Amino acid sequence: MIRTGQSWRVGARTATLRITRAEDRVAQPGPCNIVVTDGSLSQEQFLTRYAYKEPVVIRGATDNQVFRSLTRQSALVEGYGHTTIRLSSANSYSYAKKDISFQDYCSSHLHPQLPSTLGNETFYFFGDNNEEWDDLLELYKQPPYLLPQHTAALSFGLAGPGTGVPFHFHGPGFAETMWGRKRWFMYPPEVSPNFNPNGTTLQWLLNDYPVHKDDPALLECTLGPGEIIYFPDKWWHATLNIDSSVFISTFLSP
Numbered sequence: 001m002i003r004t005g006q007s008w009r010v011g012a013r014t015a016t017l018r019i020t021r022a023e024d025r026v027a028q029p030g031p032c033n034i035v036v037t038d039g040s041l042s043q044e045q046f047l048t049r050y051a052y053k054e055p056v057v058i059r060g061a062t063d064n065q066v067f068r069s070l071t072r073q074s075a076l077v078e079g080y081g082h083t084t085i086r087l088s089s090a091n092s093y094s095y096a097k098k099d100i101s102f103q104d105y106c107s108s109h110l111h112p113q114l115p116s117t118l119g120n121e122t123f124y125f126f127g128d129n130n131e132e133w134d135d136l137l138e139l140y141k142q143p144p145y146l147l148p149q150h151t152a153a154l155s156f157g158l159a160g161p162g163t164g165v166p167f168h169f170h171g172p173g174f175a176e177t178m179w180g181r182k183r184w185f186m187y188p189p190e191v192s193p194n195f196n197p198n199g200t201t202l203q204w205l206l207n208d209y210p211v212h213k214d215d216p217a218l219l220e221c222t223l224g225p226g227e228i229i230y231f232p233d234k235w236w237h238a239t240l241n242i243d244s245s246v247f248i249s250t251f252l253s254p
Ligand SMILES: O=C(O)CCC(=O)C(=O)O
Pocket: 126, 164, 165, 175, 237, 239, 240, 247, 249
């Protein structure tokens, strides 16, 4: 990857993933004040302690080695490089969409996020997975916890270091990072965070986090492969990819 002024040029070969280099990392992992548990958490404990109350990080609940190996970026480019994917702008209320081939996305959109780039100028591959991805997504072992009267829908994505989605909320769900690490920030529904909906999580981290980091209501944790985060209904959350990351969410809808 070669930096030319404000832009990044990524050769087709180097774009087919590798570990994020230290100099490409624009943000670091942070502390974790969310409850972390493991796969011994029972369905009943999940329902009474977390499902309707607070986020939880669950380690080792599933073995997704097969899905992980199939979602290595180089494997994805080989299998899906020609397919057209739909990107969404990475702002809180994301209406803008852009269609591009997966190969071109990997070549031109996975550079480290610049602190000056806004969320509405950042295009992110997450969700909007057309049926071409179904065979792959079927191999994902979903988190082994159910929410009564809810069904699951999967959203799969991949993005570069320093990207993420700024604060927003929706229904409950789980999220897992297959490759790379992702930092999560959360507020309960009754506490509205201070943020610019067209800013990026990186901008929020640089400008607002130093002021809010000791807010008792702010929860955060950085998750790596094999760890799942659960966000309850209407909890505010923002994400920040520390590395180039491949990730999948399981959204639960009534
Ligand atoms: O994984 C991400 O970066 C975005 C995930 C997210 O915000 C969500 O699942 O609602």
